Amino acid sequence: MARTFEEDSRNVLNHNIYRQDNTFKLKYFKLHGLAYASRLILATSGAKWECAFPEDWANTEKKDTLFGVLPVLYETTASGQIVEVPESDTIEHYLSKKFRLYGNGDDYDEIKVRAFASSIQSLISYYLLRVAVVKDAAYKDVMTERFFTEALPPFLVTHERHLVANGRNGHYVGDKLSLADLKLVIAVNMVVALTQDKFVSQERTPAIWAVWEKVNAIPSYVEWKKTKAYKEISERNLDILGF
Ligand SMILES: N[C@@H](CCC(=O)N[C@@H](CS)C(=O)NCC(=O)O)C(=O)O
Secondary structure, three states: OOOOOOOOHHHHHHHHOOOOOOEEEEEOOOOOHHHHHHHHHHHHHOOEEEEEOOOOHHHHHHHHOOOOOOOEEEEEOOOOOEEEEEOHHHHHHHHHHHOOOOOOOOHHHHHHHHHHHHHHHHHHHHHHHHHHOOOOHHHHHHHHHHHHHHHHHHHHHHHHHHHHHOOOOOOOOOOOOOHHHHHHHHHHHHHHHHHOOOOOOOOOOHHHHHHHHHHHOOHHHHHHHOOHHHHHHHHHHHHHHOO
């Protein structure tokens, strides 16, 4: 039977929103895609978590989800209750609140973090939706050229400016890791995989690079990148999307 939100889930979620010591399963396909940022949050926060992959998506698992799509986050509390959070943006927001990834926690810092994250997401989506998935070779060349001449350069100038204004300390907001820092790592990974050091590097974009380095030095993230799941996801992403 098709499911909807259940009133019983209200208390469980409200009581667990700030609990960091529960265990987490993030279910998505073997791609970075819409789970990239949420996996990064879980990997860098040191949470007890694992990637789950569908085994029989179309026939059984799809209809068990609230929207018929992945990703979905499943959080298990100490007493065995499950918090279920659907939709990629909502999962990122839920985990960002939980792991305190909105700056100092006041509304202004949250707005700043979300604005930076949204701007970065627009760049990523531009490439994914207007370039990576295009099949026609000639049109793909036009859109690739447009991305690297019209979309990427102003993005890099703007984000360097904001990061320099924050002290070029490897963070967008204050001196704390935030959702914006993690989203930037996704964009940098994408651009560097596509163009090596042509646009983004320590020399060309030092403030952006400082964020990338800081996140890449987080021990739990380093460990996650050594896992079989991470390697399989990255290889498949490269095969299908070219980065
Ligand atoms: N609005 C959803 C979109 C999710 C979505 O489209 N997921 C795709 C994979 S990227 C999916 O589950 N496709 C399988 C299907 O539709 O059966 C979100 O942001 O989470």
